[in-house]
Amino acid sequence: MTPQENYGPTSYGEELADIYDNWIVRLQQDTEPTVRFLADLAERVAKDTGERRVLELGIGTGRVALPLAARGADVTGIDASEEMLGRLRDKPGSDTVSLVHGDFTEPDVRGPFGLVYVVFNTLYSLATQEDQIRCLDRAAALLPEGGAFVFQGFVPDIARFEAARQSGQQMEVARTGDTSLNLGIDRHDPVHQHMYPHYSLKDAGAGREHTVRFRYVWPSELDLMARLAGLTLEHRYADWDQGPFTAGSQAHVSVYRKTGAVRP
Structure with a gap:
């Protein structure tokens, strides 16, 4: 698991x-x-x-x-x-x-x-x-x-969830100076109606990643x-x-x- x-x-x-x-x-x-x-x-x-x-x-x-x-x-x-x-x-x-x-x-x-x-x-x-x-x-x-x-x-927008998952692309959704927050979708499970948004906080020195789970x-x-x-x-x-x-x-x-x- x-x-x-x-x-x-x-x-x-x-x-x-x-x-x-x-x-x-x-x-x-x-x-x-x-x-x-x-x-x-x-x-x-x-x-x-x-x-x-x-x-x-x-x-x-x-x-x-x-x-x-x-x-x-x-x-x-x-x-x-x-x-x-x-x-x-x-x-x-x-x-x-x-x-x-x-x-x-x-x-x-x-x-x-x-x-x-x-x-x-x-x-x-x-x-x-x-x-x-x-x-x-x-x-x-x-x-x-x-x-x-x-x-x-x-x-819910299944086509958008699938497109984001398959592409692996992340969209920049917020920025302060050299630091940005990017959002993508790691996984999508249409059977259980689960989607997994992925937050990526990036700056010049380091970054951090978080994946959360929603049942839409x-x-x-x-x-x-x-x-x-x-x-x-x-x-x-x-x-x-x-x-x-x-x-x-x-x-x-x-x-x-x-x-x-x-x-x-």
Whole structure:
């Protein structure tokens, strides 16, 4: 078994926590619209349910949670990586967020929360469909009737994954002076829906390599998982600015409301 086969949410933090804020966060460029979207949704949900608490699954170093808390949200965050949480605790405002070290498929928190959210593909760090279903099920259990669950992730593109894997090429995605971050795909397993992004941080003197694992999910598959958990799709957007989701969209922001399980 390769090291990547044992990869999980804890591994991501162990490998990338020390470069996450300086390099990985720069791949997103969407913090402001993310926070604005979630803050507005949390307010609407609070009016519907009376519940103002917010939970982030996979809080990382607090890119979203800290500015969301600064806007007045009552934020709790859970993460499997103590390294990520340690980075968060060192930041100003961290005392305004309740932090939990643990597995977000079995969140050790007490609900209800009006809003539970997962951003930047974090659900994909769970290696099996069963774990992903359990994550949504536990999230739904923490919501009141009418509470909201939000997921942001890329839309799988099998042809692009295969082309990147076969070519072995890496694309430069960030740069500071002589140091660059390059991204490619080491492996792709369409049977298990696993793809292995490869990060390469290079400078004139040395470099470091990291391969992570995602189990990608199509939007339609996510909708079925959500239905089994009692969550019904309310809106799907192409981005946090609520652009229309189309056949050409490369990412999605999906908003679900708790309505009770609907079996197919």
